[in-house]
Amino acid sequence: MKSIADSAVVRTIAKIQQTVVLLLLIAIPVLVVIQVLLRYVLQMPLMGIEEIMLFPIIWLYLLGGSVASYERDHIQAGIIALYIKKPRSLAIFYFIRTIISTLISLWLTYWAFEYFLYSLGIWKLSNLLYLPLFFGEAALFVGLLLMTFFTIVELIDRYNAVGAARESNS
DSSP states (O other): OOOGGGSHHHHHHHHHHHHHHHHHHHHHHHHHHHHHIIIIISSOOOTTHHHHHHHHHHHHHHHHHHHHHHHTOOOOOOHHHHHOOSHHHHHHHHHHHHHHHHHHHHHHHHHHHHHHHHHHHHOOBOTTTOOBTHHHHHHHHHHHHHHHHHHHHHHHHHHHHHHHHHHHHO
């Protein structure tokens, strides 16, 4: 049975987010090197680079979570799964676990969307460079939205796995 995670849409979204994460992983050390060179080598510290770095750090953290959701590589306590021996029972356990994860993810995404709208409405600015904090705060909604999307993809795959396990027992 083919996984929905193998569909072109899911793979494209995952590829885009992985590319953005890679660019962020490059940008952050580059900003640190620039700051070190300016401050300690050229004796000309650039005020505000720490403030600029907050934006890619926040995006990296939340997009990293969505990459983990896509790869189904989140930290988990898998003790119960060790004691389940029957493939169908294990498939049902994973399906129930993913239902719970989906519900929690939907709830968090709802509140992140509310915060997204609030942040857009008040348009706070950073202290030093007066950068709109909305661009960093938006990462919360985008990251959780992607995590929810990939959790729903996993839920569909888990549902299909339960069906496949039922058919193999017949």
